[in-house]
Every structure is written in C-alpha cells, then in structure tokens.
Amino acid sequence: MTGSQPSKTSGVTRCLAQFLVDSRFTDIPREVRHEARRSLHNWVGCAVGGSRDPAVATALAAVREYSGPPQASVLGRGDRLDIMTAALVNGIGSHVDDFDDTQQRRIIIHPAGPVVAAILALAEHRGAGGEEFLHALILGVEVECRVANAVYPYYDVGWMTTSTAGVLGAAAAAGRLLRLDATQMTWALGIAVTQAAGLRVHPGTMTKSFNVGSAAQRGLLAALLAAGNFTASEQGIEGTHGFAEVMGDNPRLSVVTEGLGETYEISYNTYKAYPCGMVLFPIIDGCIQLREKNELDPGQIERIDLQVNPLVLDLTGEMSPRDGLEAKFSFNHAVAAAFTCGAVGVSQFIDAFVQNPKIAALRARVTVRADPSTERDAAAIAVVTKDGRTLSVRIEHCHGSLAHPLSDGDLDAKFRGLVKETLTEDETEALIRLCWSVDSVDDAGMLARATVPADAA
Amino acid sequence: MTGSQPSKTSGVTRCLAQFLVDSRFTDIPREVRHEARRSLHNWVGCAVGGSRDPAVATALAAVREYSGPPQASVLGRGDRLDIMTAALVNGIGSHVDDFDDTQQRRIIIHPAGPVVAAILALAEHRGAGGEEFLHALILGVEVECRVANAVYPYYDVGWMTTSTAGVLGAAAAAGRLLRLDATQMTWALGIAVTQAAGLRVHPGTMTKSFNVGSAAQRGLLAALLAAGNFTASEQGIEGTHGFAEVMGDNPRLSVVTEGLGETYEISYNTYKAYPCGMVLFPIIDGCIQLREKNELDPGQIERIDLQVNPLVLDLTGEMSPRDGLEAKFSFNHAVAAAFTCGAVGVSQFIDAFVQNPKIAALRARVTVRADPSTERDAAAIAVVTKDGRTLSVRIEHCHGSLAHPLSDGDLDAKFRGLVKETLTEDETEALIRLCWSVDSVDDAGMLARATVPADAA
Numbered sequence: 001m002t003g004s005q006p007s008k009t010s011g012v013t014r015c016l017a018q019f020l021v022d023s024r025f026t027d028i029p030r031e032v033r034h035e036a037r038r039s040l041h042n043w044v045g046c047a048v049g050g051s052r053d054p055a056v057a058t059a060l061a062a063v064r065e066y067s068g069p070p071q072a073s074v075l076g077r078g079d080r081l082d083i084m085t086a087a088l089v090n091g092i093g094s095h096v097d098d099f100d101d102t103q104q105r106r107i108i109i110h111p112a113g114p115v116v117a118a119i120l121a122l123a124e125h126r127g128a129g130g131e132e133f134l135h136a137l138i139l140g141v142e143v144e145c146r147v148a149n150a151v152y153p154y155y156d157v158g159w160m161t162t163s164t165a166g167v168l169g170a171a172a173a174a175g176r177l178l179r180l181d182a183t184q185m186t187w188a189l190g191i192a193v194t195q196a197a198g199l200r201v202h203p204g205t206m207t208k209s210f211n212v213g214s215a216a217q218r219g220l221l222a223a224l225l226a227a228g229n230f231t232a233s234e235q236g237i238e239g240t241h242g243f244a245e246v247m248g249d250n251p252r253l254s255v256v257t258e259g260l261g262e263t264y265e266i267s268y269n270t271y272k273a274y275p276c277g278m279v280l281f282p283i284i285d286g287c288i289q290l291r292e293k294n295e296l297d298p299g300q301i302e303r304i305d306l307q308v309n310p311l312v313l314d315l316t317g318e319m320s321p322r323d324g325l326e327a328k329f330s331f332n333h334a335v336a337a338a339f340t341c342g343a344v345g346v347s348q349f350i351d352a353f354v355q356n357p358k359i360a361a362l363r364a365r366v367t368v369r370a371d372p373s374t375e376r377d378a379a380a381i382a383v384v385t386k387d388g389r390t391l392s393v394r395i396e397h398c399h400g401s402l403a404h405p406l407s408d409g410d411l412d413a414k415f416r417g418l419v420k421e422t423l424t425e426d427e428t429e430a431l432i433r434l435c436w437s438v439d440s441v442d443d444a445g446m447l448a449r450a451t452v453p454a455d456a457a
Numbered sequence: 458m459t460g461s462q463p464s465k466t467s468g469v470t471r472c473l474a475q476f477l478v479d480s481r482f483t484d485i486p487r488e489v490r491h492e493a494r495r496s497l498h499n500w501v502g503c504a505v506g507g508s509r510d511p512a513v514a515t516a517l518a519a520v521r522e523y524s525g526p527p528q529a530s531v532l533g534r535g536d537r538l539d540i541m542t543a544a545l546v547n548g549i550g551s552h553v554d555d556f557d558d559t560q561q562r563r564i565i566i567h568p569a570g571p572v573v574a575a576i577l578a579l580a581e582h583r584g585a586g587g588e589e590f591l592h593a594l595i596l597g598v599e600v601e602c603r604v605a606n607a608v609y610p611y612y613d614v615g616w617m618t619t620s621t622a623g624v625l626g627a628a629a630a631a632g633r634l635l636r637l638d639a640t641q642m643t644w645a646l647g648i649a650v651t652q653a654a655g656l657r658v659h660p661g662t663m664t665k666s667f668n669v670g671s672a673a674q675r676g677l678l679a680a681l682l683a684a685g686n687f688t689a690s691e692q693g694i695e696g697t698h699g700f701a702e703v704m705g706d707n708p709r710l711s712v713v714t715e716g717l718g719e720t721y722e723i724s725y726n727t728y729k730a731y732p733c734g735m736v737l738f739p740i741i742d743g744c745i746q747l748r749e750k751n752e753l754d755p756g757q758i759e760r761i762d763l764q765v766n767p768l769v770l771d772l773t774g775e776m777s778p779r780d781g782l783e784a785k786f787s788f789n790h791a792v793a794a795a796f797t798c799g800a801v802g803v804s805q806f807i808d809a810f811v812q813n814p815k816i817a818a819l820r821a822r823v824t825v826r827a828d829p830s831t832e833r834d835a836a837a838i839a840v841v842t843k844d845g846r847t848l849s850v851r852i853e854h855c856h857g858s859l860a861h862p863l864s865d866g867d868l869d870a871k872f873r874g875l876v877k878e879t880l881t882e883d884e885t886e887a888l889i890r891l892c893w894s895v896d897s898v899d900d901a902g903m904l905a906r907a908t909v910p911a912d913a914a
Contacts, residue, residue, distance in 0.1 A: 055687070062685030063678070066539040068523045082523040158698030163651075191664055194620075195671060197654035200698035207648055207689035210682070214652060221520070225667070228519030230512070232664035241615035241657035 017185035041435035049418030050093035051076030072121035078456035091117035091213025099275035114166030115140035117216035124445035133444035140173025145265035150255035163198025170219020190232030191222035204326035273400035281398035282379035287338035332366035377401035474642035498892035506875030507550035508533030529578035535913035548574035548670025556732035571623030572597035574673035581902030590901035597630025602722035607712035620655025627676020647689030648679035650700035661783035730857035738855035739836035744795035789823035834858035
C-alpha cells in the first residue's frame with residue numbers, strides 16, 4: 001500500500017469538494033443528463049420490485065420501532081420512516097433482486113443504489129427541484145466511480161465497492177442537495193470515508209443488499225453532520241491513514257480529479273437485462289438463443305459446455321444453490337433456467353424454482369472452462385444433445401452491455417415487469433413518465449410518493 | 458493478506474457465537490467482574506464529562522430531527538433519542554476528551570466505548586438486569602479485543618480498531634442482551650463485519666470520536682437485524698472476502714477462539730490518568746515530578762529534552778496545535794501544560810489555553826528523541842535551566858499503566874472531576890455507588906437516567 005502521491009494530487013479531497021460545489025447543471029451535456037434519467041428509471045423499477053422481497057420486510061420490521069418521524073416513503077409500500085432509515089430500506093430493496101445497474105469501466109460497481117436511496121429520501125423531506133435532484137445524482141455517481149477506480153485494483157480484494165465507494169457518492173450527492181460549502185463538503189467526504197465498509201462475504205444472504213442500503217444511510221448521515229459543521233479531516237481520501245492509504249492497493253489518486261467536468265462516469269452506466277450478476281448475461285443470452293433456434297427441450301440435453309471469462313467462476317461459482325438468493329451466484333442455475341423457461345426473470349430465482357429437482361438435474365449437466373481471453377460480456381456455449389448433435393453459439397456482447405445496451409423501450413418493459421404486482425397500469429405509466437421527466441418537476445420527492453400504490457398510501 | 462487458516466480455525470465465527478450464547482455469568486471470576494465495573498465506572502464518567510463538548514452538541518443538533526422515539530438518554534443531558542441515535546451520541550461523548558480506557562496487550566484499543574454505548578441504550582429501552590448487563594459488557598470487550606488482536610498487526614496500518622473491531626464487540630454485547638441464538642449471533646457478527654469501518658485520518662477533529670459512536674450504533678443495528686432474522690454470512694470473520702481476509706494483515710484466526718472463557722481481555726483494561734493518548738502519560742508524569750521536586754517555574758526553563766517510545770511521535774507529533782483537539786496529539790503541548798500547571802486535565806486542552814502565547818513559547822523549547830528500547834509506558838525527561846542546571850527523571854511505568862493502574866479511589870476522584878460541572882455532589886456520589894454495584898440492580902437502564910441532572914431531566 002502506498003501513501004500520498006506527488007504534489008499535484010495532494011488535496012484531492014478539497015479539489016473534489018470544490019468541483020461538487022461549483023458544478024452547474026447547464027454544463028452537463030444533454031446525453032449525460034439522459035443517461036442519468038435512465039439510471040434513475042432503472043433504479044426506481046428495481047426498488048419498487050425489490051420492495052416485495054423478504055429482505056425488505058425483515059429489515060423494516062427490525063428497525064421500524066427505532067425510526068424517527070415519517071419523513072420519507074419506503075418505495076412501493078405505505079410505510080414512512082425518517083430519511084436515514086428510509087434510505088437504508090430503499091437501498092436494500094433496490095439491490096435485492098440483483099437487477100440494478102452496473103458500471104464496469106474499470107471496477108464493477110452498481111452506482112445508482114447508494115446515491116438515489118439517499119437523495120430521494122432527502123428530497124422527499126427537505127424538498128428539491130427536479131433539476132438539482134438529477135444533478136446531484138450525476139455528481140454522486142461521478143464521485144463513487146472515480147474514487148473506486150482510483151483506490152481499488154482492477155479486480156478488488158473483497159470490498160463491495162458499491163458500498164465502500166458508494167458511501168462517498170451518497171455523501172456527495174446529499175451534500176450537494178444540502179448546499180454544503182466546499183469546506184463542509186470536505187468534511188462530508190471525510191465522515192463518509194470513515195464509514196466506508198462493506199464486504200463481499202455475504203452472497204446469498206440479505207446482508208449483500210444491506211451493504212447498499214447502509215452506504216446510502218451512512219452517506220446521508222455524513223452530509224447531514226457536515227451541514228451542521230461537524231468537523232472531519234479535510235484530507236479524508238489522500239491523507240495519512242486515510243481512505244486511499246488504508247483501503248487501497250496501489251491507489252492512483254490522480255484518477256479522482258483528472259478531467260473532472262470533462263467526462264461523466266454515469267455515461268458508462270449499464271442496466272441489467274436479467275436479475276443476476278452481469279457476468280451471467282452472455283451465458284443466458286446464448287442459452288436462450290440456442291433454445292429458440294433449435295426448439296430444444298431440456299430433456300434432450302446431454303451436456304452443456306461453457307467457455308467464459310474467469311470472473312464468472314469467481315463471482316457465480318455456487319454450483320448447488322439452495323434458494324433463490326444463492327442461485328443468483330450460480331452460473332449453472334442461470335443455464336438451467338434459460339434452457340427450461342426461455343427467459344430469466346425474477347421468477348427464475350424464487351426458492352421453489354431453484355429447489356425443483358428437474359432444475360437441479362439440468363444444473364448438474366453443465367461444465368465450465370474459464371478463459372482469460374473471453375471478455376466479460378462474451379461467452380461461448382455448446383450443447384451436446386442426447387441424440388449426439390452439438391449445437392453451439394458465441395455471444396460477443398451480451399444484452400445489457402455497454403456495446404449492446406437496453407434501449408429506453410427495453411427499460412420501460414423491464415420497469416413494467418418489475419412493478420406489475422405492486423402498481424396499477426395507470427400508476428405504472430405515470431411513474432415511468434415521471435422518471436423520464438424528473439428534471440422538469442418542481443418537487444423531486446413526488447417520485448417517491450408516486451411509487452406507493454394508492455391502496456397502501 | 459492471507460485467506461482461510463487450517464481446519465481447526467475454520468468456523469471461528471460460529472465458535473465465537475456459540476461461546477457468546479453459552480457463557481454464564483457465574484463462570485466469570487470475581488476479579489474480572491470487578492474490572493468490568495471499573496471499566497463501566499470510567500466510561501460513565503467520561504461520557505458525562507464529554508457530554509459538554511461541542512462535538513456532542515453538534516452531532517445532537519444535526520441528527521435530532523431524524524431520531525425515533527425517546528427510548529434512551531443522552532448521558533449528562535436531558536435529551537432522549539431512539540436507542541441507535543443515543544448510542545451514536547453517547548459513544549462520541551465518551552471518547553471526545555480522550556480520557557477513556559485503553560487496552561494494549563497487543564494492539565491499542567479503547568474497548569468500553571462502542572460496547573457500553575450500545576448496551577446501555579438498549580438496556581434503558583428494553584430492560585436488562587444488572588448482572589446480564591455487566592456480563593454483556595465483559596463479552597463485548599472479549600470479542601473486540603480478540604478480533605482486533607487476531608486480525609491487525611502489532612501496530613495497525615490506519616484502521617481505528619476501537620471502531621473496526623468495536624462494531625463486533627457492540628454487536629456481540631447487544632446480541633447477548635437480546636438473547637440471540639447461536640445462528641442469529643453469527644448473523645449479528647456478519648452484519649457487524651460488513652459495517653467495520655473507521656480511519657485514523659481524523660485526529661484533532663470531531664470525527665475521531667464519531668468513529669466510536671458510529672461503531673456502537675452500527676453494532677446495535679447488527680444485533681437488532683439479526684434478532685429479526687435478517688440473514689448474513691455465517692463465516693463473516695474467516696470466510697472468503699470476510700473480515701480477516703480483507704481487513705487483515707497476516708491474520709491469526711486462532712487468536713479469536715483459543716482459550717475462550719479461560720482468560721478475559723477486560724482484565725487487561727487500563728484507565729487514563731490524563732485526557733490524552735496514553736503514550737503521553739510517562740512524559741506528563743515526569744514533567745510534573747520535576748516541577749514539584751525542583752519548584753521549577755516555566756520561566757526558568759531553557760530546554761526540555763525527551764527520550765520516548767517511537768509511538769509518541771507517530772501518534773502525537775503535532776508540534777504546533779491550533780486548538781484543544783489538536784493539542785491532544787501534541788507531545789510538546791503535554792510538556793508545556795505539565796510544567797505550567799503541575800497538572801494535566803481537561804482544562805489544559807481548551808482552545809484558549811492551547812492558544813496562549815506563553816504555552817506556545819514553552820512548547821517551542823521541547824526536543825524529542827524516539828528510542829525503540831523505551832517502553833510505551835516509560836520516558837526519560839531532562840530539563841536544562843537558564844542558570845545552567847540539568848534536572849532529569851526517568852519514568853518506568855506511568856500512572857494509568859497496567860503496572861501502575863489507577864486505584865478504585867483514583868477512579869472515583871477522576872469521575873468527580875469529570876462530572877463536577879454537570880451533576881450535584883449528591884447526584885455524583887449516587888452515580889458512583891451505582892457504577893460499583895451495577896450487577897446487583899434489577900434495571901441497568903437506571904444507570905443512564907442517573908447521569909441526567911435533575912434540572913435537565
């Protein structure tokens with residue numbers, strides 16, 4: 001681990017804080033704003049869909065009696081909590097289906113989660129115009145992606161960067177809505193780094209999603225304390241015993257500040273086509289294509305051989321998932337689901353489906369070979385049938401990747417699927433319109449209230 | 458960083474959780490229980506004293522409007538907050554004067570802070586007998602010290618272990634009071650490790666104390682979630698991408714579990730004689746002795762030469778402190794204060810004293826030499842007077858060290874000094890009696906209420 005860098009990068013926390021305070025919405029290119037709307041749209045759908053998950057109900061039941069006044073909505077539900085508790089619960093809900101966004105220019109991060117969970121609750125309570133709300137979202141994502149890419153190696157050692165860097169993004173975005181001055185913003189970032197936490201030891205449990213909600217809650221707390229002049233180091237990122245030195249592995253501090261305001265990290269955000277890790281997408285794409293093209297019935301399959309990026313095994317090597325949450329981390333479950341159903345959605349990760357003996361039998365027919373030359377959004381799949389045929393396909397860029405992104409229409413369709421058990425059609429279409437036009441509304445908080453079905457409000 | 462250890466240490470999280478559930482108060486030796494009372498007593502005095510610090514008022518003002526129902530007291534004040542917010546604020550108050558406890562068998566940690574802040578709020582709200590309360594305190598300290606010593610190197614890299622390990626101690630102690638079963642306890646520890654955070658980048662700012670309060674708050678949240686069956690990894694400490702692998706530097710997992718229930722970490726706790734880092738104590742002892750023995754007036758001093766353990770410079774090398782908080786990390790300020798006042802208490806760390814030009818002039822007359830052969834609780838001081846004399850003293854074990862601890866009477870005197878501006882004499886003596894007899898009361902929560910002056914209640 002290395003400490004401070006050359007003088008040109010000393011003071012990166014201050015430099016970043018100054019940018020956050022000075023940035024103007026009118027400086028941000030039109031296409032960046034549109035990508036921010038897409039990020040928001042995707043996040044809202046995920047959070048409403050996830051609000052039906054037991055992780056949300058369990059967290060809510062555990063913390064409700066300690067919550068403050070009813071300041072902010074739990075998305076998709078009638079409950080109202082204080083803003084920090086709402087940020088926690090909504091952050092959990094937005095990630096629990098593993099259907100959220102992914103930015104992987106360098107390190108993998110799900111950027112909207114901590115940021116939107118924090119600022120949407122804040123906007124609902126304090127009020128925020130749609131333009132400043134979308135602006136804060138863009139800035140929060142900028143901070144977390146830059147910090148993650150500066151501090152962590154290409155493939156990180158076990159930190160869940162959505163949480164460890166996300167807390168800085170949430171603090172920055174909330175701090176912007178709270179109109180912190182530059183010194184207060186350095187404190188907000190300082191209080192954020194001292195709360196930077198989140199381990200990848202929890203796949204298949206509720207705590208994986210807790211990491212996202214917790215980053216939102218802690219980042220919001222950082223901004224609120226800083227707004228009240230609670231002091232912190234002004235060199236939280238680069239200082240001795242600071243974020244980069246302690247949590248980094250050969251950090252490159254210049255990445256935090258170089259070209260700030262020239263490019264925007266949110267431009268590189270992508271949205272999941274399937275509710276699981278993006279590393280599984282090329283496999284799922286390929287299996288669905290093979291099934292459709294060859295009218296394959298799972299009973300005809302002798303063996304399925306995969307050639308994949310090594311990350312697939314690192315992230316989704318759970319070969320014998322016992323329930324839906326574990327199945328999210330099982331590449332062979334993704335294969336079995338795709339061949340059995342011809343589609344992979346939330347239904348393919350419910351416990352009963354995962355525990356079905358026919359699915360388990362098909363999972364057992366999958367073999368895998370990790371190949372470093374296969375890109376993350378690519379895969380090769382070969383099926384050997386019981387009658388001796390070999391059918392194969394190669395996916396170069398999976399659906400949901402930067403090269404083959406979900407269209408705005410795809411996002412709408414995904415959204416409708418996610419919220420269909422929660423909202424009426426009219427409520428759904430109104431909410432979709434609101435996501436696409438958020439920066440033209442006077443009160444961004446209405447977005448949160450619009451996720452609550454009329455009969456639960 | 459190394460990952461999992463041999464099979465005998467696999468499952469240390471489960472093993473630790475089982476111990477926490479099975480431990481009986483009657484198994485704990487009498488002298489260990491007494492040390493726990495001393496730890497509690499010292500902590501309560503610090504928290505009441507610290508409640509007058511701006512850090513507490515600032516945090517309280519920032520978070521009050523988001524707090525839940527009035528479930529627990531802010532010590533020394535009339536405010537009542539939900540238990541997690543109370544834990545945060547009381548944890549801040551207990552550390553802000555740097556007058557709390559120190560355990561340094563291996564790594565330096567202030568063990569009572571996160572644990573007592575969490576369980577006292579919980580006891581006040583849910584009710585807890587004095588015996589189970591003291592028992593939970595002992596177990597919480599056991600967890601945090603063992604985990605810190607297992608995972609961190611002798612001198613850690615920048616983590617504030619009071620926070621990063623303290624969150625596990627708080628979760629364990631709160632989990633015990635909540636009567637978690639063994640599986641729930643593994644989840645509580647798992648939710649704790651994923652919140653393990655706290656950087657040493659903040660000396661001289663309010664966020665240094667925030668780290669302690671935050672660990673209490675986060676640990677309490679972990680226990681409450683686990684009590685509601687919010688799931689987490691059951692290998693949070695030893696698992697792949699878990700606490701030891703990610704945050705450790707050559708972790709020795711056997712240290713977590715070996716000899717559990719045979720020795721108790723709280724036995725090695727020590728209590729500060731002066732409100733600053735313990736590394737300054739031998740210097741302060743020596744300066745006070747030289748001043749008294751030689752009836753030295755600061756005006757007579759030409760130069761003061763120190764020979765100290767290298768940690769003195771690492772931890773307290775701030776040569777030109779600008780305010781009271783920075784002066785806590787200034788070895789030459791400690792010297793100037795001791796020679797000027799003949800005593801070092803909270804008054805010697807107020808801003809006006811630190812900014813006094815006479816004190817600054819005396820600070821400038823101090824030189825230092827780091828000597829690895831000088832123990833942490835030792836120092837040599839030599840004063841050269843303007844009339845050419847050299848007066849010297851060597852301290853082998855400073856007051857407040859394990860070899861020369863504060864007596865029970867010293868703790869009472871320290872307590873009286875800390876609370877004198879907050880409580881009446883009658884209130885003070887009643888509170889002292891309560892600390893010494895906590896395990897015989899039916900309701901440990903009364904301890905918190907007894908810290909609130911009658912006119913603020």
